[in-house]
Amino acid sequence: MNFAKMESAGNDFIIIDNRTPRLSGEQLSQIASTLCQRRTALGADALIVIENPETDTDLRIKMYNADGSSLEMCSNGIRCAARYAFEHHLAGAVMRIESCGRRVQVSTTDPGSWKLQLDPPDLEEPEHTWEAENDTVTYAYLEFGGMPHAVIRHPGLTVRDIQNQRLLAIAQGLRYSERYPKGVNVSFYDSAKEGEATVITYERGAETFTPSCGIGACASAIVMMRKRETYANPLNVRVPMGEYRIEVEWDPESKEVKWLYLSGKTRMIAEGNTLEI
Numbered sequence: 001m002n003f004a005k006m007e008s009a010g011n012d013f014i015i016i017d018n019r020t021p022r023l024s025g026e027q028l029s030q031i032a033s034t035l036c037q038r039r040t041a042l043g044a045d046a047l048i049v050i051e052n053p054e055t056d057t058d059l060r061i062k063m064y065n066a067d068g069s070s071l072e073m074c075s076n077g078i079r080c081a082a083r084y085a086f087e088h089h090l091a092g093a094v095m096r097i098e099s100c101g102r103r104v105q106v107s108t109t110d111p112g113s114w115k116l117q118l119d120p121p122d123l124e125e126p127e128h129t130w131e132a133e134n135d136t137v138t139y140a141y142l143e144f145g146g147m148p149h150a151v152i153r154h155p156g157l158t159v160r161d162i163q164n165q166r167l168l169a170i171a172q173g174l175r176y177s178e179r180y181p182k183g184v185n186v187s188f189y190d191s192a193k194e195g196e197a198t199v200i201t202y203e204r205g206a207e208t209f210t211p212s213c214g215i216g217a218c219a220s221a222i223v224m225m226r227k228r229e230t231y232a233n234p235l236n237v238r239v240p241m242g243e244y245r246i247e248v249e250w251d252p253e254s255k256e257v258k259w260l261y262l263s264g265k266t267r268m269i270a271e272g273n274t275l276e277i
Contacts, residue, residue, distance in 0.1 A: 001016060001031075001273065001274045001277075002016065002017065002271070002272075002273055003015065003016050003035070003042065003271070003272060003273070003274060004016075004084055004268065004270070004271045005042060005044065005268075005269040005270045005271075006080040006083070006084065006266060006267060006268055006269060007080070007266070007267045007269055008076040008079055008080050008212075008242065008264055008265065008266045008267065009076055009211065009212035009214070009239055009241055009242030009243070009244065009264055009265075010210075010211025010212050010239070010240065010241025010242055011045050011046075011074070011076040011077065011210075011211060011212060012043070012044045012045055012269070013044050013045065013046050013047070013048050013076075013077055013080050014032075014035050014036065014042055014044045014046075014047050014048070015047075015048045015049075015050065015080065015081065015084050016031070016047070016048075016049055016050070017050045017088075018049045018050060018051050018062075019050065019051060019052050022051075023049075025062075028047070028049055028062065028064060029064055029068040029069070030068060031047060031064075032046070032047035032064035032065065032066065032067075032068045033064075033066065033067055033068035034277055035047060035274070035277060036065075036066035037066070041277060042274070044066065045065075045066060046063055046064060046065055046066060046071050046074065046077060047063070047064045047066075048061055048062075048063050048077050048080065048081050048084075049061060049062040049063070049064070050081065050084065050085065050090070053098055054098070055098055055103065056096070057095075057096040057097055057098045057103055058085065058090065058091035058092075058095040058096055058097065059081075059085055059090055059091060059095070059097055059098070060097070060098040060099070061077075061078065061081045061097060061098070061099050062099075063077050063099070063100075065205065072100060072145075072147055073099070073100050073102070073144065073145055073147060073215065074214075075116050075118070075214030075215060075218075075262050076212065076214055076264075078097060078099055078104060078106060078116055079106060079114040079115075079116050079262075079264065079266055080266050081097065081099075082095060082097060082106035082108070082114050082116075083108070083111065083112075083114055083266045083268065084268075085097075086108065086111065087111070087268065093107060093108050093109070094106075094107040095107070100145070102119070102145060104116060104117060104118065104119075105117040112265055112266060112267070113263060113264065113265050113266070114263070114264070114266055115261055115262070115263040116214075116261070116262045116263075117259055117260070117261055118144070118215075118218065118259070118260040118261070118262060119144070119145070119259070119260070120256065120257035120258060120259065120260065121142040121143055121144050121219070121222065121257060122143045122144065122145065122146070123141070123142060123143040124140070124141075124142050124222070124226075124257075125140065125141040125142070126140050126223075126226065127139075127140065128140070128141055128150075130173075130174055130177065130179070132169070132170050132173050132174075133169070133173070135166075135170060137152060137170055137174070138152070139151055139152040139174075139186075140219075140223045140226075141184075142219045142222065142223075144215050144218075144219070147185070147215060148180060148182070148183070148184040148185060149184065149185045149186075149187060149215065149216055149219040150174055150184050150185070150186045150187070151187050151189065151216075151219050151220050151223045152170070152186065152187070152188050152189070153188070153189055153190060153223075153229070154167065154188040154189070154190055155190055156190060156192075157188055157189060157190035157198050157200065158198060159198060159200065159238060159239065159240040161188065161200055162200050162209035162240050167188055167200075167209075168202070168208075168209065170186070171186040171188075171202035171209070172202070172207075174186050175202060175204055175207075183204035184204065185201060185202065185203050185204055185213065185215075185216055186201065186202040187199055187200070187201040187202075187213065187216035187217075187219060187220050188200050188201075189220040189223070189224065191224065191229060191230055194230060194231070194232055195230070195232035195235065195236060196232075196235070196236045196237075196238065197220065197221065197224060197230065197235055197236070197237045197238070198237070198238045198239075199213075199216060199217045199220045199237050199238070199239055200239070200240060201213035201216030201217075201239075203216075209240070210240075211239065211240050211241035211242070212239040212240065212241055212242050212244075213239070214244060214262050214264070217237045217239060217244050217246060217262070218246055218260050218262055220237070221235045221237060221246040221248060222248060222257060222260075225248055233247060233248055234246060234247040234261075234263075235247075242264060242265065243264065243265075244262055244263065244264045245262075245263040245264065246260070246261065246262055246263075247260070247261040247263075248260055248261075249261070
């Protein structure tokens with residue numbers, strides 16, 4: 001089986017072309033749980049599958065976690081898939097991709113860097129309070145396509161705080177609180193310099209702070225701009241294993257988010273064939 005290995009902001013992916021022949025969802029799930037193992041196979045956070053479009057898009061992608069389960073919206077994965085499609089002449093420098101029932105536009109002016117256009121959040125709630133064991137936490141709550149995100153400011157935050165046990169305890173407590181039966185992703189942010197921010201995100205499913213989360217970075221950028229904690233737009237966001245450039249397009253009349261644009265580097269690590277898998 002031919003594959004490509006790609007990475008963006010610390011998220012790594014195996015990409016396969018499933019346009020012909022067509023493998024079933026059950027087969028793809030099994031392939032994901034096999035190939036994504038780090039000690040016995042190629043190793044990756046997820047499998048991305050390129051398929052023929054069924055709508056007016058350039059291609060369709062399916063994504064599977066390393067355990068074979070379906071992966072929700074993944075901005076890093078979509079941008080890697082776009083670069084793969086571009087370099088394999090499946091689409092041009094501006095393309096539309098169907099993923100998780102949604103259609104998104106991805107574009108590039110530099111083959112290494114790809115910009116993803118995202119829909120605005122479905123829900124914004126600017127202020128909630130949650131009582132932790134030794135903390136009273138104030139946070140904003142946003143949903144993107146049903147994906148829940150809590151956003152908390154933590155003064156002095158750095159990417160090294162992915163090792164901060166107090167922040168981990170807060171994130172775990174909120175993630176498993178009765179308030180959110182299906183769980184919630186939790187992002188912490190701060191800005192030490194105008195135009196720049198640092199974000200770390202605890203992701204449900206991974207159950208830890210992850211190398212990067214594009215949607216968590218977008219949610220944090222929206223909150224910062226809403227609260228006038230930054231006047232920069234676009235905003236450069238540092239995550240533990242990379243950087244994003246996030247631009248928010250506001251509707252001039254409603255003052256609501258019209259579009260989000262997330263840009264960042266992608267890397268093509270290797271291409272080859274699987275053998276004894």
